[in-house]
Amino acid sequence: MKTSMSSKRASSNPSGRWLISDDLWSELQPLLPPPPKRDLSKGGRPRVPERKAMNGIFFVLRTGCQWNALNATGICSSSTAHLRFQQWVAAGVFHQLWAKGLHQYDELRGIQWRWQSMDGALTKAPLGGEKNRSQSYRPRQKRRQTQPAV
Numbered sequence: 106m107k108t109s110m111s112s113k114r115a116s117s118n119p120s121g122r123w124l125i126s127d128d129l130w131s132e133l134q135p136l137l138p139p140p141p142k143r144d145l146s147k148g149g150r151p152r153v154p155e156r157k158a159m160n161g162i163f164f165v166l167r168t169g170c171q172w173n174a175l176n177a178t179g180i181c182s183s184s185t186a187h188l189r190f191q192q193w194v195a196a197g198v199f200h201q202l203w204a205k206g207l208h209q210y211d212e213l214r215g216i217q218w219r220w221q222s223m224d225g226a227l228t229k230a231p232l233g234g235e236k237n238r239s240q241s242y243r244p245r246q247k248r249r250q251t252q253p254a255v
Contacts, residue, residue, distance in 0.1 A: 123164045123180070130156055132205065138196045153185045161186030162193075 125133070137155055161181030165172060175183040193199065210216065 123167055124160050125156065125163055130159075133159060133198075133202060136198050136201045136205075137193065138198070153181060153189075155189070157181050158186050158189040162190045165190075 134155070140152060140155070143149075143152070158181050161175050161178075161183075164170070164178060164180055165175055165186065172183040172187045175181060175186055180186075207216070
């Protein structure tokens with residue numbers, strides 16, 4: 106599975122370099138849940154294709170931009186991409202993709218499972234106060250209010 110984005114840039118799409126490659130899409134597509142059935146007699150807009158929505162999701166994840174910034178790229182609307190992202194996270198699509206990539210990497214290069222470890226750190230919040238304190242948790246507005254002019 107190639108995880109690189111397509112290097113072809115469409116002249117009409119300034120975000121073309123962030124589009125999903127055909128190889129990656131062939132790995133992703135079977136993991137997606139089937140789209141919900143819709144009643145065509147009620148009208149409405151047609152469903153945005155899954156690949157277009159996934160292009161938008163990967164653009165946001167790769168660039169770190171806000172979802173609403175996606176509207177300016179022309180890839181996909183931010184609301185559609187965010188809705189599909191939430192649906193696919195709930196369906197486990199990205200977890201399955203991660204597991205699939207991990208297994209393929211293990212077959213290709215080999216992962217030294219004996220040497221894997223986890224690391225973490227827990228620190229006290231800098232303004233957290235004392236543990237189990239008896240003071241109220243009300244805002245400290247009263248102490249910091251400006252005194253009226255005399």
